[in-house]
Amino acid sequence: MKPKTVKYLAVVVLLAPVVVLASWIATETMVQETAGEEFCGSCHTMAPMVASYNADIHGGSHPQGVRAKCTQCHIPDDNVVTYILAKARFGIHDAWAQMTYDLDAIDWQAKRAHRELYVFDSACLGCHKDLEQATMAQPAAFVAHRPYFLGETQMKCVSCHPNVGHEYLSRYLPDPKIGDQP
Amino acid sequence: MNVRILFLVIATALLAPAIVLAQQPAGTEQVGDLSGVKAITIERGLTPEAKNCITCHRAVQPGIVSDWVDSRHGHVGVSCLDCHAVAEDSPTAILHEEVLDMEGYDQNLLDRGVYVSVLVPPSTCARCHPVEVEQFDSSGHFRSFHQIIPKDSLHALVLTHEGRDLPDLKTAPDETGCMQCHGTEIKLDDDGRPTQRTWPNGGMGNIYPDGSTGNCSACHTRHKFSIAEARKPWACASCHLGPDHPDIEIFENSKHGHVYNAEGDSWEWDTAPGAWEPGDYRGPTCATCHMSGIGELRTTHNVSERLYWNGWAKRSEVRNSNDPMSPLLGNGPEGRKKMKQACASCHSEIHTDNFFDQADKAVRLYNEGYYDPAKKMLDELQAKGLLKENPWNDEFQITFYHLWHHEGRRARQGALMGAPDYAHWHGFFELQQDLYKLQDIYEKRLESNSIE
Numbered sequence: 209m210k211p212k213t214v215k216y217l218a219v220v221v222l223l224a225p226v227v228v229l230a231s232w233i234a235t236e237t238m239v240q241e242t243a244g245e246e247f248c249g250s251c252h253t254m255a256p257m258v259a260s261y262n263a264d265i266h267g268g269s270h271p272q273g274v275r276a277k278c279t280q281c282h283i284p285d286d287n288v289v290t291y292i293l294a295k296a297r298f299g300i301h302d303a304w305a306q307m308t309y310d311l312d313a314i315d316w317q318a319k320r321a322h323r324e325l326y327v328f329d330s331a332c333l334g335c336h337k338d339l340e341q342a343t344m345a346q347p348a349a350f351v352a353h354r355p356y357f358l359g360e361t362q363m364k365c366v367s368c369h370p371n372v373g374h375e376y377l378s379r380y381l382p383d384p385k386i387g388d389q390p
Numbered sequence: 391m392n393v394r395i396l397f398l399v400i401a402t403a404l405l406a407p408a409i410v411l412a413q414q415p416a417g418t419e420q421v422g423d424l425s426g427v428k429a430i431t432i433e434r435g436l437t438p439e440a441k442n443c444i445t446c447h448r449a450v451q452p453g454i455v456s457d458w459v460d461s462r463h464g465h466v467g468v469s470c471l472d473c474h475a476v477a478e479d480s481p482t483a484i485l486h487e488e489v490l491d492m493e494g495y496d497q498n499l500l501d502r503g504v505y506v507s508v509l510v511p512p513s514t515c516a517r518c519h520p521v522e523v524e525q526f527d528s529s530g531h532f533r534s535f536h537q538i539i540p541k542d543s544l545h546a547l548v549l550t551h552e553g554r555d556l557p558d559l560k561t562a563p564d565e566t567g568c569m570q571c572h573g574t575e576i577k578l579d580d581d582g583r584p585t586q587r588t589w590p591n592g593g594m595g596n597i598y599p600d601g602s603t604g605n606c607s608a609c610h611t612r613h614k615f616s617i618a619e620a621r622k623p624w625a626c627a628s629c630h631l632g633p634d635h636p637d638i639e640i641f642e643n644s645k646h647g648h649v650y651n652a653e654g655d656s657w658e659w660d661t662a663p664g665a666w667e668p669g670d671y672r673g674p675t676c677a678t679c680h681m682s683g684i685g686e687l688r689t690t691h692n693v694s695e696r697l698y699w700n701g702w703a704k705r706s707e708v709r710n711s712n713d714p715m716s717p718l719l720g721n722g723p724e725g726r727k728k729m730k731q732a733c734a735s736c737h738s739e740i741h742t743d744n745f746f747d748q749a750d751k752a753v754r755l756y757n758e759g760y761y762d763p764a765k766k767m768l769d770e771l772q773a774k775g776l777l778k779e780n781p782w783n784d785e786f787q788i789t790f791y792h793l794w795h796h797e798g799r800r801a802r803q804g805a806l807m808g809a810p811d812y813a814h815w816h817g818f819f820e821l822q823q824d825l826y827k828l829q830d831i832y833e834k835r836l837e838s839n840s841i842e
Contacts, residue, residue, distance in 0.1 A: 361520035363520045367516075367520075378477075
């Protein structure tokens with residue numbers, strides 16, 4: 209082996225972990241920094257969502273100060289690959305929409321009827337891991353969640369919990385055409 | 391001496407109720423007020439707010455609370471608020487103190503800030519009973535009101551002909567008739583409570599302000615929501631009766647109804663869903679064949695699932711559609727197979743097969759022997775301008791309507807559900823009379839080229 213080649217190899221071997229580590233840190237930082245209400249709320253269209261999030265038990269009003277980040281509900285949490293892909297897809301869409309859509313024309317209330325498309329059960333269950341066991345002790349909650357855990361229903365978490373994460377969202381949205389259910 | 395003591399004892403006993411009544415402040419006794427009779431203390435599984443509902447309403451509407459106490463909801467701790475509480479910004483949200491005069495009520499029980507809804511849509515029931523609601527949404531019951539919306543001729547019948555177009559009164563036939571079975575689109579007053587025009591109603595197909603359709607309490611009346619009640623034929627009978635679809639009369643005319651009427655009061659009515667089998671009963675009710683998990687069948691709230699014909703339509707066809715808005719909703723051959731499975735718990739194959747062969751023959755006779763020739767005459771008169779503009783003042787059109795909507799349904803449904811008197815005397819006998827009458831009018835109009 210030529211001395212030059214050895215030199216190159218040494219540089220690669222020494223630099224590779226540094227590059228990997230740096231890109232890992234960069235990716236992780238980017239994922240974390242773009243996960244919460246501060247980043248998401250930097251677009252004005254998200255102001256009502258942030259305000260109602262701050263009023264909700266998943267946001268600013270939890271008695272123990274627990275806060276779920278936006279992405280902990282709005283990105284599917286099946287595995288790392290789908291998580292990153294979904295995050296990239298939603299991020300690109302939202303940036304594109306912010307630049308090209310008529311933002312005032314968006315009917316946010318109407319979009320709430322399709323909430324199952326942008327709030328993910330895998331994300332809910334990421335934190336509420338033991339919901340199935342936890343609800344066993346309360347007869348009403350047990351009965352309510354049994355068809356879900358048995359897979360007998362097509363309904364999603366937010367089908368029955370339409371306001372979760374955003375308390376009194378209608379108060380903050382520009383055109384309260386339809387209201388909330390419990 | 392002994393006699394005197396005895397007299398005192400008897401006198402005291404007789405006076406005791408009067409003394410008790412005298413101690414009660416005048417004007418506080420109330421008929422049906424359970425509050426003085428029975429205190430309800432439930433500490434298990436209820437929030438303080440939910441307890442307050444019960445404490446106050448057991449005095450105000452003791453009937454509601456006594457229903458709930460007897461219900462399965464009461465057993466598992468599903469409280470008033472689990473169904474009636476809504477978010478502040480729900481269109482149906484009300485605060486007691488904002489819409490009602492709360493003076494005279496115990497202010498300690500009034501939970502300010504608890505928003506409740508008078509209406510409880512099926513989407514609320516679906517939070518615990520999602521499978522049942524999804525099945526209902528795929529059933530013919532789903533369209534009970536939706537189907538009425540585009541029918542102008544029906545609106546004309548109700549508002550103009552029945553309601554006489556009187557501005558303040560023309561909706562009375564709908565309010566007291568149509569919507570009490572079919573339901574309506576429930577509208578809200580400014581305060582978030584349902585309007586007089588649209589509520590109360592016990593209709594099956596209500597469209598609620600949140601967009602959900604249905605009405606679970608049409609069969610499981612509030613606030614007991616009893617499975618035993620819905621299994622009895624009377625749950626269906628409150629709508630499926632009368633000249634146009636006398637299904638409760640047909641049931642009573644059938645051998646199934648015969649057995650039920652003879653000994654139904656001794657049957658087991660509250661067996662768990664899917665486990666309610668012969669032995670609990672000796673004969674089926676409407677629910678047994680059309681909904682229950684009898685034998686290998688799975689319990690369903692899709693009442694169209696086990697049907698072959700659409701036995702209510704002008705002309706009966708084999709069901710063949712997945713769209714709940716279609717008159718052909720269902721899968722006829724699969725439906726018949728399922729219905730035969732229900733029969734198989736009590737009947738041999740030859741009994742079941744021959745029964746349906748008899749019934750199918752009757753449906754086909756109605757189609758080919760009565761509806762088709764009647765329709766042919768109707769179309770011809772229509773083409774020649776020999777029908778009156780007002781169908782309800784035209785002997786031909788009225789008779790045609792009776793032929794399919796009244797007599798024709800009685801013949802078909804009587805045949806399909808084993809009711810000889812409805813298949814024959816209220817059915818085919820009347821049908822041949824209708825047809826002769828139609829032929830008579832038809833010939834006269836063609837001969838004279840005018841409407842009599």
